[in-house]
Amino acid sequence: MEDESPPSQGVSAKYQVLEATLLSALKMLDVGKWPIFSLCSQEELKLIRQACVFGSAGNEVLYATENHEVFVLGVNCSGCLGTGDMQSTIEPRRLDSLCGKKIACLSYGSGPHVVLATEEGEVYTWGHNAYSQLGNGTTNHGFVPCQVSTNLVNKKVVEVACGSHHSMVLTSDGEVYTWGYNNSGQVGSGSTANQPIPRRVTSCLQNKIVVNIACGQMCSMAVVENGEVYVWGYNGNGQLGLGSSGNQPTPCRIAALQGIRVQRVACGYAHTLVLTDEGQIYAWGANSYGQLGTGNKSNQSYPTTVIVDKDRVIEIAACHSAHTSAAKTQSGQVYMWGQCRGQSVILPHLTHFACTDDVFACFATPAVMWRLLSVEPDDHLTVAQSLKKEFDNPETADLKFLVDGKYIHVHKVLLKIRCEHFRSILNNDDEIIEMSEFSYPVYRAFLEYLYTDNIRLPPEDAIGLLDLATLYRENRLKKLCQQTIKQGICEENAIALLSAAVKYEAQDLEEFCFRFCINHLTVVTQTQGFAEMDHDLLKNFISKASRVGAFRN
Template sequence: MSLEDWTIFRILPSHVRAKIRLFYVLGANGNEAIFVTDDDDVYGFGTNYSFCLGIGDCGATIEPRKIEVLCKQKLKAISFGASPHVVGITGNGTVYAWGHNAHSQLGTGTQNQTNCPVVVGAGSGHHSGLHSVSRVACGNFHTLALSDGEVYAWGQNSCGQIGSGCLSGQATPRKVTASIGAHKAVDIACSQTSSFAVMENGEIYAWGYNGNGQLGSGNSINQATPGRCIGLENKIVVRVVCGYAHVLALTDQGHLYAWGANTYGQLGNGSKLNASTPVRIASDLGRFTDLAAIHACSISAAITESGKVYMWGQARGQFITTPVETPFESLDDVFANCASPSVTYRAVPTRTNVLKDLVASSFDDSETSDIRFVTFDAPNRPIWCHKSILRIKCLYFHKMFREPWNEVDKNIIEVENYPYTVYHAFLKYLYTEQVSLNTEDALQLLELANAYCEENLTKDCTRLIKQGINHENSAFIYDYALRFEAKDLEEYCYRYMLNHMTDITQSEGFMKLDESTIKAFIFKASQTGIFKT
């Protein structure tokens, strides 16, 4: 996507936009923005309502101003509430908050607004507070944080959204333990006055306001402690997002579920009737890999494994009751062009660097290249590249195109171990930092990435493979991960197989595993207590 798709960034000079690597658009009208530069400096500009820019005063500014306390801290995520209050996570998992605080939603122990970011939960005179936080989520006047599988909450609690069992507000982070104390959480989300957590076993717990059925409990009664969303039995949820008063969930099989308010068709079920229990939607559109919503508006979006982006709900005054395909390439595009207000649902990475675009466009260009790669399965389809770019982008090629390697003077490299599709994807990744392959090819690309010590590509391949795991191939991928010591992928496959034990153990892929692998899997599974009667 282009940074200029967000109206507020059009006022910045091009040389400023070129340095932005991460940005967030917030506020009631999308009139405020915070961004991180390539030098890891953090800036804010816009109307600065309720000190939400964190620049040290309440003044509006067209000129970006530095947020000193966040500079050089590798800011990686931001969430904001309606007031607005803003919460951010730095690279080491420390949480900072600033802005409106009438309901103690900043977690500082007071109700005083702050015009500069402060550490959440820090004791008086101590730079302590929450650490190792991986996610934050803001409702209207309350906040959630996820740290090492534990959910913390603070702020307004008029509807039970803190999950403490009472309706008293909470001025500092408090661990949510009722009902979910024995489980580890993997995701969190907030609608305006409700809270949600996805547990590692795939269950969703919800608490807070329930006037539109958004807690998924089958009724409209508020809950002051977490309760399980019903109707998702035997479904393994991996992600949850919230709109103004509706909820979307994604399962490990790529299925979408929705519930809650539906005035604008934001549930995508073809009607405008609220739903108090999860209903599956878009079942005819294939497997989905990600979804998006934000409590500031009532639009929903999701992307399939084939890269098609769909949206529904309130889009620029239109009410769309079933998912429609868009021409966009990312979920961020939906919020930039169709949401009201036009705000980001996440911290958005961007690249406006002209040189980088030039490098990407030169891939497989026979006119400018000085080397070509020929694979064993496609000898008449060379892949055209540039030695200088490959040396910069990949340590393996940096060594290859130097003495005493034989390839230093060659202009044709024969590839014997990987097919055209895989090697083409690998070389394209070096130019574009983007990859898109089916699961089988992604496995081979993962092997290649490990062989060439390309860590970022390894992570991207693992992400692709996870999205393509199903009952038939999970055992094969698990065995592959074991053989190549891909620990992250191994653990993900193990969890998937554990959650679908009956179907997996009856699959052809499982039957093909060697005896020692099957025994090791069953022994590991037995330690979780899954075979208890």
Template sequence: MAVIFGNMGSEVIMVTVDDDVYAMGCNSSGCLGLGDTASALQPRKIESLCKKKIKGLAYGSGLHLLAFSDSGELYTWGYNTYSQLGNGNTNHTLTPSLVSGVLAGKTVIQVGCGNHHCLALTSEGEVFAWGQNNGGQCGSGTTTGQSVPRRVTSGIGGHKVVAIACGQLTSMALLDDGDLYGWGYNGNGELGIGNNNNQHNPVRVSNLHKVFITQIVCGFAHCLALTDQGELYAWGANSYGQLGTGYKTHHLSPVIVAPELGKAVEIAACHLSHISAAMFHDGKIFMWGHCRGHSIFSPSPTPYTHLDEVFACYSTPSVTWRTLQFRARQDTPLAETLRLAFNDENTGDICFKVGGNSIWVHKAILRIRCQYYRAMFQHNTWAEADQETVEIEQFSYPVYYCFLRYLYTDEVDLPVEEALGLLDLANAYCETELKSRCQHLIRQSVNTENVAVLFATGLKYEAQDLEEYCLRFAVHHLTAVVQTETFSKLEEATMKHFISRVARMGAFRY
């Protein structure tokens, strides 16, 4: 799993399948948990979290982090001016530390962070809050900050909570009966209770009492809710169109969004941004709100297949709205299957003999990938034969092997000194993309001794990229180039063409 966070999306924490935890990025306020504040340009282990079976992560705007383990233990670290680490003080912490106290013996199953406050949900359906409380976001009935976790009891104390969410200064709790409660700052109507008065205790979002809510997410100052019937509701701030209503008027109560798009199946928002997204029953992903400096007031289709991609590509900052979960494939991906099939004598149905070496391939792959072979098989008895051996004499074994492997993998793995042979093949077989790849490979070997002959090669094969590169190189090293033996051996027409071209590029202007 992974979480990408920070005011510029410049920090990341990753958990591997081996149960190790790594971090890298800017490390503002020591938020990477590495024990220092130095930037990490490469992944570094967070030793204190390794082998702890970390199951979920959350981050706050003040760059504080929460992580909980499979056994329900909670760890916090980072910025702590408002006691958002829940450790009873305001000292910043550079390494993860276990939160005990009232959470000792509890099993944490979800965590959430706002600007400088935190929520934790236990397996028993209890909600605990701590940190900054200036808007009542800790749900304690006051605006006094809380330095350690305290259970939120008012309004929801006798019910089982199944999900929590945090806006910048608000908190939301979804009950097992589908009811929704909110508390904290409400200046933009982000609690959805019909007014803009702050609430120091949880208050039911009464306008949703006729529907059964299954998912709740919070943006910076707006909320989205999804019902069991696939209805999407939104409320709160709307300056950037984040409610998806087609205009920018704030809404103090929930309004239904885009019913014409059909049933929604998943919704997304992030407390650090003003963007919203949803996946609908047909698998299409729509987004709206603050997108790369622009305001989109109605749900707009995207080319993506996951909600996470919306935040990666459109959100400012580019951060994850939830912990990304990665699952190892149990089957072999198509690309790897093709790679393994190359030069497999057991499955290949045609063999190329090059310099005494055999290369086994599949006619079907060659037909699909290469126009030259498509024409060859169409007009040749090879198309009907069960197995054939083809002798190749005009190209070397490394060149032909690389070419056939390229058809299976799209990779060009060849020493630079063999690249001219591959360019010859690509030109003969009309492989435009391979021809371009060869030119890039050959460019790595250009020097004053060979630039003239490589320029001539570019002319011969109409390799314009290689021509231009050789000319640009020659202009900057012209005196050395014209004194080389390879330059003196150029054909007269080629030499005149070379001199004319470098002259037009300004080689003789002084």
């Protein structure tokens, strides 16, 4: 027999344990909306804690598990999976060189090439490299992840961003480094020569502390700590927000945002979004799909206010692979605008999604991720997930049921809330209740149902649970039991299940079992269950079977 918790612990201490448990819990990452994950088994999906779908058609993916193992699968264009070859794979392949390294952020280009930073601030690149976008001083494709160290020694990288063929990183001390393709000045060096290794972006940023970076296809953006936005690179669609269409080879401040404190910047293929500290969105650049959310399809070279909702916006989303925009409000509503599966949405449209990531999974072309999708260690569980987790937890429970010599740990208040039967019988002084009317599997399944709204029992045991549900007047539970029994019916147990349905007055189940017996009459009548059938039930069965013509030649 298990020991009781010491009286000094008290209820409050138990709930502190519960709270700590919830705060440290990890939930499963929902990646099912991206088609490429259909190649993974359910067991593999349950282990994923970080993922990024990328590539010209969303045909490549990198993901990390709860043990910080890194896997890739997909087409492997330009060796962008980092497996050492260019072979496509539908089976996840492990990247040994990255396993054990906690991934902080990741971005990708159009080649594609990949830039990844670890939580320790190291940078790794691989994939397409025709324009030196890997930062290793060559133009040879990188088939395995290699650390980028030139000019980044003793620097901790905290954010990465990729354009089509150029790369940019932000260090913990607010410095920006770029490399790669530079035909339009997107590396910010003042020339249009490609840059084979990382070099710090200076000019107007020389004495500024940068807090956020982003890349369009051929442009670059940086937000500094006072809320100013600096831009450089290609500007043919007005995506720099400078009021012109001329390219900018070095960083230039957006004067039109004077007096506005920007917190975040996000870039689409050729449009830009910024989020202010007051929760407002400004947009500019290309607008052929309505991706600026202004109600028309006219390009804008100046920042224009986007009216999303009366509520404060807390997140903006865009990626240089698509012409789609998304935003999330403080109340949790998610809006999208721009390209939507080939259609144009010219004003912010309220979706049924809970996160901006789903917008890109379901609406964007291609279906890629706009960021590394991660489950944060301090994510709160939902109420339903919390209750499910605490079933039969001796650390937080204040009541035990003793059934067949085994304990089941539960919480009085939850039982009273969920079940009228317990509301009437439970007392505050109860600590242990012995139960002999039902078996351990049946009673455990019932108590677990109160925590989860689901039952986990084989059909034969579900008969006992049906008995309990009838006794306790739990009508929904009766329906679930009947569904379980229906799903598990076979010739051998059909008569037993029919008998149970009659006994517990489950008319729908009785009719189902009867029809099954009639459809498999020859086999059913040869079973042991039929031979031991109750006389009255047998008499009624034969009579009813006769009425439906079961015995006609």
